[in-house]
Amino acid sequence: xxxxxxxxxxxxxxxxxxxxxxxxxxxxxxxxxxxxxxxxxxxxxxxxxxxxxxxxxxxxxxxxxxxxxxxxxxxxxxxxxxxxxxxxxxxxxxxxxxxxxxxxxxxxxxxxxxxxxxxxxxxxxxxxxxxxxxxxxxxxxxxxxxxxxxxxxxxxxxxxxxxxxxxxxxxxx
Numbered sequence: 001x002x003x004x005x006x007x008x009x010x011x012x013x014x015x016x017x018x019x020x021x022x023x024x025x026x027x028x029x030x031x032x033x034x035x036x037x038x039x040x041x042x043x044x045x046x047x048x049x050x051x052x053x054x055x056x057x058x059x060x061x062x063x064x065x066x067x068x069x070x071x072x073x074x075x076x077x078x079x080x081x082x083x084x085x086x087x088x089x090x091x092x093x094x095x096x097x098x099x100x101x102x103x104x105x106x107x108x109x110x111x112x113x114x115x116x117x118x119x120x121x122x123x124x125x126x127x128x129x130x131x132x133x134x135x136x137x138x139x140x141x142x143x144x145x146x147x148x149x150x151x152x153x154x155x156x157x158x159x160x161x162x163x164x165x166x167x168x169x170x171x172x173x
Contacts, residue, residue, distance in 0.1 A: 007073035009080065012036060012045070013060040014052055020060050023048050023094050025080045027073035033061045044087060044094035 010033040013020040024045045026033065037059055040046035052059050065076060085091015135142050155161065163169045 002067055005067045005069050005072075006030075007068040007070050008033070008066040009064045009068065009073050009076045011062045011064055011080075012049070013062055014048065015057050015060050016052065016055060021092060022062075022084060023092060025064075025077055025084065025093060025095060027068075027070075027077040033063065037061070043096065048094055 006029045007027055008029070009025065009027050011022040012024040012026075012033075013022050024036070026036075028035075036045065037049060040049040049059055064080070065073075068076070081093060081095050084093050086093050086095050088096070159171055161169060161171045
């Protein structure tokens with residue numbers, strides 16, 4: 001790893017299948033990819049690790065891409081999770097990815113398109129980085145109106161409007 005690009009994207013694979021199939025995609029630095037094997041948690045990923053080891057096999061750790069910045073690693077991780085799909089959406093992976101702010105729960109009856117949570121994570125990271133860079137470039141500070149909310153931008157573009165119930169709704173399909 002290089003100091004300015006310490007991140008990598010990895011896959012945990014089940015060797016009991018030929019070819020070995022990934023069951024988890026992650027990003028990390030240092031020994032992150034191996035931490036899952038040392039202390040399996042109580043998630044579907046941890047359950048699969050214990051199941052593989054209980055069958056006398058060893059989980060394969062594959063480093064997919066190395067020497068990445070955090071935004072590069074986050075983007076690639078999200079794209080791979082979206083491509084393989086999570087078990088919750090009928091895919092292969094045990095990942096349980098939700099964008100920040102949803103708190104792991106969606107409103108009942110809310111439709112979340114496949115890949116949307118992963119894309120939201122990438123977008124949120126890029127948006128936060130852009131706002132931080134803007135603030136750093138202006139040592140005297142910035143106002144809320146100068147930063148503008150994403151929702152406000154979408155409303156000004158006519159892509160989102162207000163319903164009669166005070167909710168925001170898409171104007172463009």
